[in-house]
Amino acid sequence: MSEEQVLTPQKENVYRVQGFTCANCAGKFEQNVKKLPGVENAKVNFGASKISVQGNTTVADLEKAGAFENLKISPEKADTRSTSTNNEDEKVPFFKKYQTLLFATALVVLGFISMFVNGEENIVTTLLFLVSMVVGGLPLFQTGVRNLIRLEFDMKTLMTVAVIGGAIIGEWGEVAIVVILFAISEELERFSMERARRSIRSLMSIVPKEALIKRNAQELFVHVNDIVVGDIMIVKPGEKIAMDGVVLHGFSSVNQAAITGESVPVEKKVDDEVFAGTLNEEGLLEIKITKLVEDTTIAKIIHLVEEAQGERAPAQAFVDKFAKYYTPIIMIVAALVAIVPPLFFNGSWEMWVYQGLAVLVVGCPCALVISTPISIVSAIGNAAKKGVLVKGGIYLEEIGSLKAIAFDKTGTLTKGVPAVTDYEVLEDSIDEKEFLATITALEDRSKHPLASAVVKKANQENISYSIISVSDFTSITGKGIRGKINGTTYYIGSPKLFHELAVELKQDALGRIESLQKQGKTVMVVGTQDNVLALIAVADEVRESSKEVIRQLHKAGIKETVMLTGDNQATANAIGTHVGVTSVQAELMPEDKLQVIKQLKTKYQKVAMVGDGVNDAPALAASTVGIAMGGAGTDTALETADVALMGDDLRKLPFTLKLSRKALNIIKANITFAIGIKLLALLLVVPGWLTLWIAILSDMGATILVALNSMRLMRVKE
Incomplete structure (x- = not known):
């Protein structure tokens, strides 16, 4: 390769701009910056009042390019302790300002x-x-x-x-x-x-500028810019959390409304993730910092929204x-x-x-000119405050015209966490609670996801199992577990395991197993080498909100809702019928989900895919609008999806649809009114x-009415 062919990519710098009066002025400023020596390209973001510049230039040169509007420029990542913000003019007295x-x-x-x-x-x-x-x-x-x-x-x-x-x-x-x-x-x-x-910028003001940090056995207040990954932060009850991290010591409930839109506080214990800008309500927390100030979840939300x-x-x-x-x-x-x-x-x-x-x-x-920008900025800002991150005006418009929505099952329509749905003892002489303690003592030694469901049930019912001694514990790969308690060897596993052990399953037990499996549940059999003693059925728990959300979407005019899953058809049908989707596609590989999305697009043109942003990446990318669940703390979801529901709350979906349609109607009304009033005057x-x-x-009146109409989008409620 010749020397001329080697191109060094130009560095992109982002600057905040203070003083834009109109979209036309922003466009003119962009053109002026592009003509500056050393600048390869420039792009103004009028909504966020920023400019991205590729190449080499200075703040003085940029201000010269914006002299026609007396624009003030400052680097986006300037130290917040020394750099003025774009909100400075808010502090100027009315008389002096005007x-x-x-x-x-x-x-x-x-x-x-x-x-x-x-x-x-x-x-x-x-x-x-x-x-x-x-x-x-x-x-x-x-x-x-x-x-x-x-x-x-x-x-x-x-x-x-x-x-x-x-x-x-x-x-x-x-x-x-x-x-x-x-x-x-x-x-x-x-x-x-x-x-x-x-x-949207007001979100940044909810994050404290200082935090109490424990360093070298001393506690001192440190500015967030000087906090490093690995520092230990102490947050007292009633204080806001200044940085993202994981709980090292303590237990509390944290209000995460600023990030996820959830109004109900969430319990936080050791190893749980916490976010900057959230409120610690009860206990003292020691938190290990995991991200720098510019990488926190709320900083990413603000950046992506801008x-x-x-x-x-x-x-x-x-x-x-x-x-x-x-x-x-x-x-x-x-x-x-x-x-x-x-x-x-x-x-x-x-x-x-x-x-x-x-x-x-x-x-x-x-x-x-202002009919659309104010509407887009107002709607996207409102959505962000409610825990919905919409990554562009185009997606805001597309959501409103959706005809079909496909849902991944696990972690979207369901909680993605298995739970015990049925527990039946088959011998009259056995005490149910005592035997559940025996089963849990065995399952507690297993790392299988189904075992965690059994342990969770025992904890919920306050059944003590940790004192039970288990010996000769063995995991039988793909089939179940085995362990000895008080001299008796117990087996827990699939019906197939007991067939291999030559343990006879009575007709009643077989009938019950078949009935539970038809309901889409995974059945575990508990017994010895001689007898079957109990049945436990486990299923992925459906979200309480799923059924109501699907109903609201159908009421709002969505023609088809499809559930996509890799699970067996029986499980899929049972869950699909319960939540009320119009169709179910089961036993799918990721590439199969992609094909389903393509088929839906052929039929309906505008199709959304709702998934977790990781396993469903191909389907999310192929859909008209990719919607990721649980964007908070999940970088992949924030990066791959067009829309991210920051909390694991499907109820935000009908709100997003409502907001989008309202934004579309307001934009159309603004454009029609702005042109109509001109024609009438002419x-x-x-x-x-x-x-x-x-x-x-007529011009001023139209401008005022269009602006006020657009700002109504900031007040759209769920």
Whole structure:
């Protein structure tokens, strides 16, 4: 390979941006950064207010590229102790924050007072309006004139031409009002977008910045940036956990709502995983740190959600494409309105130039441009707070149009943990509880998953088995176990084991075994070399919520729900019938699940797969939307799925469907309203009724209504 062919991949750096006023400005900033020396590529995430830059550049160069908006740039991973955040402007007093706008408004008011006292043609009146325009609209004019010189057409270009034209024909009062209202409109747009962004950024504020760390037999408070993997953190009752880790000592209940959306606290004991941002409610915990601050689950959630906000949804892609052609068309229409009537129909130049300027103002696509981003950011932020991680606007839209959903059985519709469902003693002379203690003493020495179900049952019933002495314990691979208690050798295993031992199974016992197996249960036989003494049936426990969730999905219009499993057909049918899925596919290998998803896509086009994000990776990838269960603490689920339910709670699925459909409806309503109000205002041109006042009020009104409508998505409940 020649030296020229060896390409060094450019490093990607991410920066936070403060000061975006609109999506168009964000796009322009992106183009400016791409032109910087040493920059290979750049991508702005308007929703998260960030920019990713490939190549070499400095913060000073980036701020120069954003000087037209006076943008402030800071590295994303800057030390939180020394770097200001994007929320700084929230602390600025109202008057100081909006002093320019307030001063310009005061000048307009004085201008109208002067007009009333001295008349419209008075030099003082004109100067007051002119100074108001300069104070309130200087950034607008600077950008607009620069755009005109470069023949770049956006909202500010339209407004600048309209203002200059209005000034030329002497409409000083109206033009001053237009400038003020446009500035207010921009501030409202900025406010609504920032509020939507804060809905997810506020998650970071729930994580303590310091933690009590035990080092070298001393306890000291350490900033989270200085905590390393392996440190021991002490968390007292009522305190929030600052870092991810595992419990080393202690027992407590922890409220994990911030991560998983679960409202009920979860018990935590030694070796259990805990997450940063969760609340320790009862006991003292000593926790061994397992992740650095930037790798904690909540940090990953925030990062993934911010990335998701930057992913353009299909509706947003349409708006971006539409806006690209829309502005030049408006410029042409405005020119025709101003020129055609005076030239060909003896119209008044003053009247029709004024109408043309009003067309420019009404043509500003503010409401249209923000119709989708605020909706996407609001919906994704709301979902994250409820424990649902949606990894892009496209998936938010796709969920709403799903027609079929496939579910993995184990760990999704079921808990993935075997449980004893039936325990029957076959000899009248045997005490059930005493014999369960004997069985548990044997099973406690086995590592088989079915054995854990028996031990769990004994613990639940407070049966003591640890004092029972077991000798000659042996595991019979694939068949069962054997052990001696009080001189008697017991066997526990499949019916096949007892056939091999030549132990006769009575007709009643055989009938009962067959009946339990038909219910999808695994049957273990307990006995000696001479006799069968008891039967234990074990099954994977179905989640309490599964049946209700499937019912809600069918009610919401999902046409087919399919359960996919590698289990035998009898087990699958029993569980499928219980939870209410429309069809069951059993005895499947991972590649078979993939084929089922492909068949469903052929039939329904839009299909989701719900699984654990590990074993179901091929099916998750092939589906329209891959939904992983239990994303909290599972990096694979967070990385492979399009949507992650952070807690093991299927009830979040109907909520996600509801939120998606609401978002789709709101986006469509916003786009329709934003375009409709423009067309309605433009129709006023025909009789010559369109004024600059009506134009700017229609634009500002549409922007406010679209923003408020979008922010409703932050309040959608489960």
